[in-house]
Amino acid sequence: MIKKVALANGVRILTEEIPYVRSVAIGIWVRVGSRDELPGQDGITHFIEHLMFKGTENRTAKELAEALDSVGGQLNAFTSKEYTCYYAKVLDDHLELALDVLTDMFFNSRFGPNEIEKEKNVVLEEIKMYEDTPDDQVHDLFTSTIWQGHSLGRPIIGTKERVMSFSRDDVLNYFNHHYVPTNTVIAVAGSIDHLQVVERLGKIFGQWSGPPIERQLNRPESRYEINIKNKDIEQVHLCLGVQALPMEHPDIYVLHILNSIAGGGLSSRLFQNIREERGLAYSVYSYHSSYQETGFFAVYAGLSRNNLEDTIQLVMEELSNFRNHGVTPEELTRAKEQLKGSLFLGLENVSSRMSRLGKTELCYGRVITPDEIVEKINHVEIEQVRRLAEDLLKPHEFSLTAIGPMEENLNLTKFLK
Numbered sequence: 001m002i003k004k005v006a007l008a009n010g011v012r013i014l015t016e017e018i019p020y021v022r023s024v025a026i027g028i029w030v031r032v033g034s035r036d037e038l039p040g041q042d043g044i045t046h047f048i049e050h051l052m053f054k055g056t057e058n059r060t061a062k063e064l065a066e067a068l069d070s071v072g073g074q075l076n077a078f079t080s081k082e083y084t085c086y087y088a089k090v091l092d093d094h095l096e097l098a099l100d101v102l103t104d105m106f107f108n109s110r111f112g113p114n115e116i117e118k119e120k121n122v123v124l125e126e127i128k129m130y131e132d133t134p135d136d137q138v139h140d141l142f143t144s145t146i147w148q149g150h151s152l153g154r155p156i157i158g159t160k161e162r163v164m165s166f167s168r169d170d171v172l173n174y175f176n177h178h179y180v181p182t183n184t185v186i187a188v189a190g191s192i193d194h195l196q197v198v199e200r201l202g203k204i205f206g207q208w209s210g211p212p213i214e215r216q217l218n219r220p221e222s223r224y225e226i227n228i229k230n231k232d233i234e235q236v237h238l239c240l241g242v243q244a245l246p247m248e249h250p251d252i253y254v255l256h257i258l259n260s261i262a263g264g265g266l267s268s269r270l271f272q273n274i275r276e277e278r279g280l281a282y283s284v285y286s287y288h289s290s291y292q293e294t295g296f297f298a299v300y301a302g303l304s305r306n307n308l309e310d311t312i313q314l315v316m317e318e319l320s321n322f323r324n325h326g327v328t329p330e331e332l333t334r335a336k337e338q339l340k341g342s343l344f345l346g347l348e349n350v351s352s353r354m355s356r357l358g359k360t361e362l363c364y365g366r367v368i369t370p371d372e373i374v375e376k377i378n379h380v381e382i383e384q385v386r387r388l389a390e391d392l393l394k395p396h397e398f399s400l401t402a403i404g405p406m407e408e409n410l411n412l413t414k415f416l417k
Contacts, residue, residue: 002357002367003194010182010212011205014357014367015197016189018350024095024190025354027087028106029362031185032178034156035081035291036215043158044166044174046079047123051171052086053077054115056108059101061115067101068094075101079156082291083362089351092191096200103204111175113168123163130157134237134403135283135302141401142239142298145227150220152291180210187358190350219293224396226412229403236305236404240315241298242397247290247363253376254384255288255297255392260335261327261385262286262319263299267334269318270299278314280307292363297392305405312400312415319393326386336377343370 005013034045053075055061068075073090075098086105088098130136140155147153186205188197222243245255263270263286274284281303288297299315327335346352347370360368398416 002369004361004367005198005202007181007202007206009206009208009210010180010184011208012185012361013198013201013205014185014187014361015192015194016353016357017192017194018190018353021191021350022091023089023350024092024098024188024192025087025089025350026095026098026102027085027187027354027358028102029185029187029358030084030086030179031082031183031215031362032084033080033082034154034158035151036178037151037154040162040165041170041174042154042162043123043156044162044170045084045178046156046158047119047163047166048171048175049077049079049084049086050119050123051111051116052105052109054119055110055112056104057110058104058108064101064105068098071097073098081152081156083359085355085358087351087354095192095197099200099204103201106179107204107208111168111171116166116168116171120163120166123157124160127157127160127163130155134231134233134235135300138237138239138401138403139298139300141227141229141403142241142399143296145225145401146222146241146243146296146399147220147294148223150218152220152294176210177213180213181205181208182210182212185358185362187354187361189353189357215292217293222294222397223399224416225399226416227399227401228406228410228412229401230406231403233404235302236308236402236406238301238303238308238311238400238402239298240312240398240400241296242392242394242399244288244295244297244392245290246293246295248292249290249295251384251388252290253373254380254388255290256339256377257332257335257380258322258327258385258388259286259288259297260338261331262322264335265338269321270315273318274301274311274314278310280311280314284311308402308406309412309415312412316395316398316415319389320395322386322389323393326382326389329382332380332382332385336380339377340374343373 002016071094075088077086090098144153274280281301284301286299
């Protein structure tokens with residue numbers, strides 16, 4: 001059963017007791033991501049996430065790493081465009097240790113000047129590694145193309161120049177501004193006792209204070225462009241897409257269905273047509289990302305330069321088929337079952353359950369239950385999918401980005417008409 005407690009200062013604690021497992025997952029979710037960075041702050045959210053592991057008033061960086069390693073547990077974090085999460089997973093016998101380590105990092109990180117300078121070099125190496133993985137980089141190239149100049153279009157990791165410019169004051173000012181009680185959700189799932197967890201966390205987080213802040217929403221204007229980055233590598237990495245739906249749009253589950261049929265699995269149209277029937281690409285799939293006020297739908301493919309034009313044409317033809325002919329009853333049924341199967345398989349993992357609690361509470365202000373999701377998936381009808389495809393998949397509104405061995409004067413405009 002899922003339970004929620006809101007402390008007087010605005011911190012929300014959510015728990016899900018799962019008595020038949022021996023593990024526990026704990027996450028501290030903060031409503032701050034790269035989209036909250038002002039000009040000149042590119043990458044500071046992600047940089048702070050790194051610094052939280054570099055030592056506290058009570059533990060060195062090595063001691064933090066060893067604390068959960070020594071009991072077979074996991075300690076990690078990630079930064080997204082709209083939130084940051086610090087999490088741990090341990091056996092239930094070590095729940096107290098996990099809570100102690102996470103809260104120690106959260107409240108007692110030193111942000112020492114020497115550690116800041118050392119971690120800059122670590123992040124620079126991470127940026128170099130990212131630049132050596134064009135199959136990741138092309139997605140950021142896509143968002144920076146369609147949302148040029150907007151914080152949602154900037155890479156989460158930041159740039160070398162910006163990371164090197166951060167001072168300790170920059171870090172502390174950003175941290176103190178965004179890491180406040182009303183921005184924080186704690187999610188715990190697994191073999192736990194709700195009252196004990198709330199009592200323990202309430203003592204630690206209940207005394208915390210800080211002014212509430214409102215996120216400044218500014219819907220980006222989408223640009224329809226082609227952006228080609230020539231790079232001497234073996235494959236071309238292609239991303240082709242269009243602005244789509246925000247996370248609370250009433251048609252968001254229709255988009256889930258559309259994406260599943262288009263390129264969401266081995267039986268999807270794009271995979272079968274481009275890889276299985278034509279052999280033009282090894283990796284090809286579609287995906288969508290939704291944020292508070294906007295989103296996008298895109299297709300990715302990794303392929304040889306000689307197959308680029310044929311693949312783009314096939315992708316656009318397949319998406320045009322959605323607009324003109326919709327989907328079949330069999331495709332609709334298969335997509336619904338795929339989405340529901342994926343949802344319930346994920347619920348067998350305590351980390352997934354914890355993530356669902358934290359993310360939905362932070363983003364929607366409430367927990368969205370699996371039963372609610374299944375109900376909405378089941379109510380999607382064929383005509384809704386065709387209508388959404390007609391509204392979204394307009395060739396002249398698509399943008400195209402690619403990284404790979406291509407001539408500078410390559411003209412792909414003819415495909416987006």
